[in-house]
Amino acid sequence: MLLTRVYSRLTAWRDDDRGAAMAAVMALLAVSLLLSTLVASSVVTATGVTSSARANVQSQAAAEAGVAAARAGLVAGTCAASGNQYASASGATPRYLATIWVPLGAGWQRGCPANLTTQVRILSTGYASAAGVAGNSAHDTSHLEVVLSSATTPTQINATGPAVYAFSATGFSGGGSLVGVEGSNPAILIKTGDVDCTGGADGDTDIVVANGNLKVAGGCLISGNAWASGSISMPGGPDIGGNAVASAISITGGSEVGGSVWVTNGISMSGGASVGGNATAASIDFANGGTVNGNVQVTGLANFKNSGTVGGNITAGTLTFKSGGLVKGHAWVYGATTLDWGSKIEKNLRTATISQPNYSSGLVGGTTTVASSTANSSPYATNPSAPTAPLVPDWVDFDYDPSEWEGFTVKTITGTTCSYAQVVSAISSAAGSKVLINALGCSRGISISGSDVVTLTADTAIFTNKLSLSGGGGFTASSAKRLWLITPDETDNDQPTCTSGNNSYSISGGFSFSTNLSVMLYTPCDVSLGSSTTFRGQVFSGQAGIAGGATLGYVAVGLPGVDLSTGQETTVSASEIDRAVVSSRNVSVGN
Numbered sequence: 085m086l087l088t089r090v091y092s093r094l095t096a097w098r099d100d101d102r103g104a105a106m107a108a109v110m111a112l113l114a115v116s117l118l119l120s121t122l123v124a125s126s127v128v129t130a131t132g133v134t135s136s137a138r139a140n141v142q143s144q145a146a147a148e149a150g151v152a153a154a155r156a157g158l159v160a161g162t163c164a165a166s167g168n169q170y171a172s173a174s175g176a177t178p179r180y181l182a183t184i185w186v187p188l189g190a191g192w193q194r195g196c197p198a199n200l201t202t203q204v205r206i207l208s209t210g211y212a213s214a215a216g217v218a219g220n221s222a223h224d225t226s227h228l229e230v231v232l233s234s235a236t237t238p239t240q241i242n243a244t245g246p247a248v249y250a251f252s253a254t255g256f257s258g259g260g261s262l263v264g265v266e267g268s269n270p271a272i273l274i275k276t277g278d279v280d281c282t283g284g285a286d287g288d289t290d291i292v293v294a295n296g297n298l299k300v301a302g303g304c305l306i307s308g309n310a311w312a313s314g315s316i317s318m319p320g321g322p323d324i325g326g327n328a329v330a331s332a333i334s335i336t337g338g339s340e341v342g343g344s345v346w347v348t349n350g351i352s353m354s355g356g357a358s359v360g361g362n363a364t365a366a367s368i369d370f371a372n373g374g375t376v377n378g379n380v381q382v383t384g385l386a387n388f389k390n391s392g393t394v395g396g397n398i399t400a401g402t403l404t405f406k407s408g409g410l411v412k413g414h415a416w417v418y419g420a421t422t423l424d425w426g427s428k429i430e431k432n433l434r435t436a437t438i439s440q441p442n443y444s445s446g447l448v449g450g451t452t453t454v455a456s457s458t459a460n461s462s463p464y465a466t467n468p469s470a471p472t473a474p475l476v477p478d479w480v481d482f483d484y485d486p487s488e489w490e491g492f493t494v495k496t497i498t499g500t501t502c503s504y505a506q507v508v509s510a511i512s513s514a515a516g517s518k519v520l521i522n523a524l525g526c527s528r529g530i531s532i533s534g535s536d537v538v539t540l541t542a543d544t545a546i547f548t549n550k551l552s553l554s555g556g557g558g559f560t561a562s563s564a565k566r567l568w569l570i571t572p573d574e575t576d577n578d579q580p581t582c583t584s585g586n587n588s589y590s591i592s593g594g595f596s597f598s599t600n601l602s603v604m605l606y607t608p609c610d611v612s613l614g615s616s617t618t619f620r621g622q623v624f625s626g627q628a629g630i631a632g633g634a635t636l637g638y639v640a641v642g643l644p645g646v647d648l649s650t651g652q653e654t655t656v657s658a659s660e661i662d663r664a665v666v667s668s669r670n671v672s673v674g675n
Contacts, residue, residue, distance in 0.1 A: 182208035185205035203231055203234050225674065231666040244648045253278075262638065263635065303321075324340075332349040336352075343361045364381045367382050375392070382399070394411045399415075411429045421433065421439070436455070438454055480624070486520060492519060502531075519542060531553075556596075591612070597620070609625070613630050
């Protein structure tokens with residue numbers, strides 16, 4: 085019995101232990117399942133958060149790219165053409181859509197800015213290339229609003245334009261000269277009228293007469309090139325150092341063109357006249373001598389009346405000699421050739437017909453070929469084309485507008501004839517800053533003379549209806565400065581309008597400008613530089629003359645907002661400026 089009870093007790097203990105183990109195993113299994121669920125949930129959540137962050141970066145970057153595209157479109161002026169919206173290329177990822185808005189009352193409306201006076205709003209929506217997963221789609225798109233400022237148009241003062249521009253010219257006489265400074269290439273541009281360069285004037289420069297004739301006479305020397313829409317005449321000894329281009333040219337006496345000559349009509353030469361290069365024209369007439377050192381190429385008659393020399397070859401429609409004349413090279417004549425005693429072609433002649441005196445052997449040094457030349461072009465017609473003339477722009481109507489003079493302090497002086505003391509006081513009150521002096525209220529302009537010297541402390545612009553500078557007075561500065569002396573043209577008609585009471589600029593009597601000043605003289609009236617006046621800068625005027633020993637050293641200065649080389653405005657338009665950002669934020673609603 086005892087043994088039976090012991091066995092029963094042991095068996096009960098064993099069964100109890102198995103139950104406890106099973107419970108422990110089940111508990112461990114439950115914990116494992118719970119941990120697996122938590123890990124899986126964490127993985128899913130992390131993947132969703134990561135994909136959402138990625139989508140946010142992509143969509144935000146795409147929205148910013150849309151803003152950049154819209155701003156570039158504004159600058160390029162394509163807003164209207166694009167329907168005031170800019171979209172990424174088809175198939176591009178990430179992609180964007182940006183639209184441009186302008187103010188309407190207290191709100192905004194789709195459209196393009198008419199000018200710089202209003203703000204501009206850009207609304208850009210960017211789309212992620214990879215959307216968020218596990219329900220994380222909030223950042224698949226980003227909406228970015230950027231407001232751009234209104235702006236003022238910056239005005240540039242570009243150093244442009246010729247040494248002298250005159251809408252019409254009074255001539256150059258009395259020993260005045262024009263020279264380049266620091267490698268500059270000075271030019272005199274005349275828009276309308278005939279020009280007489282006489283009386284000892286000279287210049288290291290080009291000259292262009294856009295609508296008129298040019299007479300180079302007396303002691304005048306043009307060391308550069310000369311262009312004229314009409315004729316160029318060179319009587320009695322004056323020279324053109326470079327090329328000459330015109331409708332016709334007459335060179336007599338000892339006058340010389342150092343370069344080549346191109347004319348649409350005829351060339352007339354006599355005496356000791358010479359052309360250093362080639363001659364290209366419709367005809368050429370050696371009336372009584374003259375020399376072309378290069379080749380002659382004319383479509384019509386080449387006429388040697390008594391003498392005359394061509395140093396190279398000649399190509400002509402017809403060729404006639406009478407009592408002399410020499411061609412040192414070959415001759416190619418499309419029509420008739422007439423030879424005479426004393427004439428000579430040193431090399432070959434080809435001509436359609438020939439007429440020569442009896443027993444005239446030796447007039448052609450080479451071979452004479454009589455045959456139709458019309459089927460073949462002359463191998464000697466190799467003269468280059470004429471050089472292109474510098475552009476002579478239209479007149480620039482430049483009025484008084486302080487907004488164009490950025491950074492300049494405006495000072496106003498008034499009176500009858502405003503004085504040296506008033507100018508000095510205006511400069512002093514600007515305290516070393518750039519100064520714009522409005523002297524248009526001075527009914528008789530500004531007069532500076534005697535020993536009065538105005539010292540500039542900064543760049544200075546003076547607007548006056550009349551300017552009289554004479555005696556021992558002057559302008560000076562301790563360092564390089566710019567000085568503008570301007571009579572405004574208030575009539576916008578592309579013509580110089582010299583109104584009643586606006587008299588010419590007179591600079592004479594030894595009035596001086598220090599060599600560190602660059603000076604612009606602008607007036608729709610007349611500028612006359614005389615009596616040994618010397619300054620560095622440029623002249624833009626209705627009429628101009630450099631006379632009486634005056635010397636202008638060309639340095640381009642320019643005027644604000646205009647290119648004096650082309651006559652075009654340089655102030656940018658509303659679609660050509662990058663506005664500043666006023667605000668940038670993400671918004672909840674897109675395009």
